[in-house]
Amino acid sequence: MADSPLTRAARRSVSLRWDGAVGALLVVVLLLSFGFVDGFGNALNLSFLIGNTLPIALIALPMTLLVVSGEIDLSVASTAGLSGAVMGALWNQGMTIEVIIPVCLLLGVVCGLVNGLLVTRLGLPSLAVTIGTMAAYRGIAQIVLGSDAVTDFPAQYLDFAAGRIDGTFVPYAFLPFLVLLAVAVVALHAMPFGRALFAIGAGEEAARFAGIRVKRQKLILFTVTGLMSSLTGVFWALHYASARYDNAMGLELSVVAAVLLGGIDFDGGKGTLGGAIAGVFLLGALQNVMSLVNVSAQSQIVVTGVLLVVSVLGPRVARQISVARAGRRAGAAPRSKTPAPTP
Amino acid sequence: MTHPSDTGTAPVLALKDVSKSFGAVRALRDVSLELFPGEVHALAGENGAGKSTLIKTLAGVHRPDAGQVLLDGAPVVFHGPGDARDAGIAVIYQEPTLFPDLSIAENIFMGRRPRRTFGRIDHRATYAATADLMLRLGVELDPDRPARGLSIADQQIVEIAKALSFDARVLIMDEPTAALTGSEVARLFGVVRTLREQGAAVLFISHRLEEMFRICRRVTTLRDGARIASEPLEGMTEDDLVRRMVGRDLDELYPKQEVAPGETALSVRRLTREGVFTDVSFDVRRGEIVALSGLVGAGRTEVARAVFGIDRWDAGQVEVDGRPLVNGAPSTAMAAGLALVPEDRRAQGLVMDMSIERNIGLTGLRSSVRAGLVDRGAERSRSLDWAVRLQVKYARIADTVATLSGGNQQKVVLAKWLATGPKVLIVDEPTRGIDVGTKAEVHRLLSQLAADGVAVLMISSDLPEVLGMADRVLVMHEGRLTAEISRTDATEEAVMAAATGRAAA
Numbered sequence: 001m002a003d004s005p006l007t008r009a010a011r012r013s014v015s016l017r018w019d020g021a022v023g024a025l026l027v028v029v030l031l032l033s034f035g036f037v038d039g040f041g042n043a044l045n046l047s048f049l050i051g052n053t054l055p056i057a058l059i060a061l062p063m064t065l066l067v068v069s070g071e072i073d074l075s076v077a078s079t080a081g082l083s084g085a086v087m088g089a090l091w092n093q094g095m096t097i098e099v100i101i102p103v104c105l106l107l108g109v110v111c112g113l114v115n116g117l118l119v120t121r122l123g124l125p126s127l128a129v130t131i132g133t134m135a136a137y138r139g140i141a142q143i144v145l146g147s148d149a150v151t152d153f154p155a156q157y158l159d160f161a162a163g164r165i166d167g168t169f170v171p172y173a174f175l176p177f178l179v180l181l182a183v184a185v186v187a188l189h190a191m192p193f194g195r196a197l198f199a200i201g202a203g204e205e206a207a208r209f210a211g212i213r214v215k216r217q218k219l220i221l222f223t224v225t226g227l228m229s230s231l232t233g234v235f236w237a238l239h240y241a242s243a244r245y246d247n248a249m250g251l252e253l254s255v256v257a258a259v260l261l262g263g264i265d266f267d268g269g270k271g272t273l274g275g276a277i278a279g280v281f282l283l284g285a286l287q288n289v290m291s292l293v294n295v296s297a298q299s300q301i302v303v304t305g306v307l308l309v310v311s312v313l314g315p316r317v318a319r320q321i322s323v324a325r326a327g328r329r330a331g332a333a334p335r336s337k338t339p340a341p342t343p
Numbered sequence: 344m345t346h347p348s349d350t351g352t353a354p355v356l357a358l359k360d361v362s363k364s365f366g367a368v369r370a371l372r373d374v375s376l377e378l379f380p381g382e383v384h385a386l387a388g389e390n391g392a393g394k395s396t397l398i399k400t401l402a403g404v405h406r407p408d409a410g411q412v413l414l415d416g417a418p419v420v421f422h423g424p425g426d427a428r429d430a431g432i433a434v435i436y437q438e439p440t441l442f443p444d445l446s447i448a449e450n451i452f453m454g455r456r457p458r459r460t461f462g463r464i465d466h467r468a469t470y471a472a473t474a475d476l477m478l479r480l481g482v483e484l485d486p487d488r489p490a491r492g493l494s495i496a497d498q499q500i501v502e503i504a505k506a507l508s509f510d511a512r513v514l515i516m517d518e519p520t521a522a523l524t525g526s527e528v529a530r531l532f533g534v535v536r537t538l539r540e541q542g543a544a545v546l547f548i549s550h551r552l553e554e555m556f557r558i559c560r561r562v563t564t565l566r567d568g569a570r571i572a573s574e575p576l577e578g579m580t581e582d583d584l585v586r587r588m589v590g591r592d593l594d595e596l597y598p599k600q601e602v603a604p605g606e607t608a609l610s611v612r613r614l615t616r617e618g619v620f621t622d623v624s625f626d627v628r629r630g631e632i633v634a635l636s637g638l639v640g641a642g643r644t645e646v647a648r649a650v651f652g653i654d655r656w657d658a659g660q661v662e663v664d665g666r667p668l669v670n671g672a673p674s675t676a677m678a679a680g681l682a683l684v685p686e687d688r689r690a691q692g693l694v695m696d697m698s699i700e701r702n703i704g705l706t707g708l709r710s711s712v713r714a715g716l717v718d719r720g721a722e723r724s725r726s727l728d729w730a731v732r733l734q735v736k737y738a739r740i741a742d743t744v745a746t747l748s749g750g751n752q753q754k755v756v757l758a759k760w761l762a763t764g765p766k767v768l769i770v771d772e773p774t775r776g777i778d779v780g781t782k783a784e785v786h787r788l789l790s791q792l793a794a795d796g797v798a799v800l801m802i803s804s805d806l807p808e809v810l811g812m813a814d815r816v817l818v819m820h821e822g823r824l825t826a827e828i829s830r831t832d833a834t835e836e837a838v839m840a841a842a843t844g845r846a847a848a
């Protein structure tokens with residue numbers, strides 16, 4: 001009874017309330033920033049905020065599904081970097097961008113497939129596998145492009161990636177993101193595929209016994225994650241008009257922090273995409289504000305790291321409190337932990 | 344024989360007017376119970392009557408909302424299971440709770456392993472003590488093998504060994520025999536008798552009534568959390584006991600319908616999984632209930648797993664309605680009309696953290712779909728329909744299955760698979776932990792399914808159930824099919840003889 005029903009019930013209600021709380025916190029942070037941070041509320045800054053957050057948001061979509069299923073992919077930023085690097089290298093070779101982009105996306109598919117096959121065929125833990133490929137993909141990116149920076153991509157592409165809809169603060173690129181978000185929400189919360197992911201994350205063996213094709217689903221997820229990472233890599237290179245091997249370095253930290261902050265349980269089986277996206281934009285808003293008030297990039301990483309720890313710790317502490325309360329309500333003291341997982 | 348309370352012996356452990364609620368569910372209401380040294384006491388009641396809750400209260404897992412726990416006549420408050428253990432109370436919980444990565448010996452002597460000088464753990468002493476316990480229980484389990492992958496029955500054995508290793512004054516057993524076959528049960532009872540003679544008090548729960556009559560002297564009956572009676576078993580009949588438990592007379596426990604078998608639905612040909620089972624061939628026809636019998640570890644469950652595709656087979660073939668199944672692919676087996684109710688409800692049958700509704704819905708993710716999306720209305724009505732048909736006792740269909748009593752969890756597993764409308768139904772211990780009333784209901788259901796043309800393969804350690812329900816009994820011994828016994832020839836002796844490898848038909 002490592003996990004008594006009482007703790008479980010408490011955890012469930014905590015995860016439900018948690019994503020609501022993160023949404024509310026996002027609203028509060030935005031309101032405070034509008035009120036008190038100079039330069040926050042103008043259209044240009046808001047479009048920066050969204051544009052800078054989009055890479056996190058794009059990868060957070062598949063990452064949410066992965067974490068729900070009990071897996072993780074830390075190689076996403078390296079895949080994005082590799083895509084950017086290949087994009088630059090091929091551009092230097094004189095290929096047209098209309099050919100280069102599909103090639104990069106295909107490369108992302110391959111990167112994701114490699115992760116997925118290592119995890120599902122060899123049964124290795126995804127944390128270990130993707131730490132390995134995180135280094136490997138980044139290394140290949142450096143081999144491909146060296147220390148070059150490619151910047152002279154076609155203007156209409158750069159304009160699309162950096163521009164915003166006339167008269168608003170909304171970047172063009174936000175619109176396709178909304179479409180992808182809708183797809184992800186439906187896939188996770190309304191389709192059998194997503195329903196099965198929750199089952200896999202909460203009880204993989206029972207999911208297998210229910211005829212769910214666990215390995216296949218995971219393989220698909222890793223592949224889609226690779227695809228989305230390379231899409232993000234392409235977007236990044238165009239958005240910042242710079243393809244370098246170290247593009248998106250460290251982005252995986254932000255993505256994971258945002259997703260966990262949004263209430264996706266690191267142990268799998270719990271959370272909502274709404275919460276995850278609220279987490280993403282909360283993190284994006286905080287990073288934006290920190291830049292405005294001149295917090296250095298290094299310190300921002302520290303803050304992100306702290307947020308990561310808090311978001312893993314937060315739900316657990318909240319759960320403990322609510323268990324204690326539920327226990328008192330039921331007229332009993334908080335129960336002592338008895339060790340006892342089942343095989 | 345006089346009753347211990349008449350001879351002036353004091354109860355070692357007692358509950359006095361104990362109540363315990365979970366939210367709106369009143370699991371125990373003003374329950375009193377006395378356990379005397381040298382006595383085996385039965386606790387009877389339907390699924391969800393409050394038996395496990397009572398045990399957890401005695402063991403310090405739950406704190407009573409009202410009332411007292413008395414140890415040697417004095418009120419005590421256990422702050423956790425550790426306190427109860429220190430007071431000499433050993434408990435076997437309904438669901439095994441072993442650490443999968445530790446060895447059997449380490450699980451048994453968790454936290455109190457024999458030590459040598461300089462505090463080094465004495466591996467040899469631990470191993471020997473474990474081997475000795477296994478010998479007493481008459482099972483062959485290597486003390487050094489990890490708990491991961493043990494069958495439910497073997498896990499139960501390890502839990503029993505763990506409880507015995509304490510030399511406790513009070514031994515509490517929540518359905519220890521649910522997955523065990525006759526010979527393991529006999530061994531266990533032998534050990535229990537020895538303990539009783541040494542003066543231990545034993546509290547015993549089982550839904551197999553004959554077991555209570557064999558080993559217990561007194562019985563306490565619970566119904567809806569309230570105590571109905573505490574009385575000597577001597578002179579009572581099973582019917583009396585059932586009436587106390589359910590408040591009415593029970594219909595036929597084995598309502599077997601005679602069905603003329605149809606075509607072969609499941610055909611297993613020379614199936615082999617190396618080191619597990621060898622050259623297993625049998626057919627199950629539409630309308631038939633075929634039992635797969637044998638001792639714990641004979642390979643029954645493993646055959647079922649392979650047929651359904653959970654494990655791969657190394658040689659042989661499985662056909663459903665004449666069409667071969669893909670090796671190692673449960674989803675295609677399901678599509679072909681196969682269903683498997685697995686033995687381990689907590690790990691294999693249910694996602695404990697998910698609701699009753701979603702658990703039953705899990706097997707319908709392909710059928711309850713509209714325009715590619717999960718049809719929640721269909722999912723809910725399917726779940727409600729089956730939860731009601733199987734009389735699952737729950738508060739809300741959206742509650743997690745973890746809040747259900749053991750027997751009710753088992754019903755959810757059955758519901759989940761019956762809802763798929765299978766052509767071939769494999770059930771592994773279908774009534775494990777299910778009370779007599781519902782057991783009759785499950786049997787009626789299986790019988791009706793067979794009458795409707797479903798082919799049923801039933802693995803059961805409950806021999807009366809096998810004899811009462813099966814048209815044919817297949818017996819396995821050490822990974823091979825050793826006998827096929829027709830309904831007319833199937834007797835307890837014949838099945839046991841084949842199962843122990845003494846005589847082959």
Ligand SMILES: Nc1ncnc2c1ncn2[C@@H]1O[C@H](COP(=O)(O)OP(=O)(O)OP(=O)(O)O)[C@@H](O)[C@H]1O
Nearest residue numbers: 005365370390391392393394395396746748749750
């Ligand atoms: N942790 C819990 N949270 C909520 N309800 C619970 C909890 N534990 C038990 N219950 C409820 O209390 C009642 C009694 O459950 P208990 O497990 O004691 O039954 P039982 O007699 O052991 O049944 P079974 O024969 O099925 O094992 C049931 O209605 C059950 O749903």
Ligand SMILES: [Mg+2]
Nearest residue numbers: 395437748749
């Ligand atoms: Mg119980």
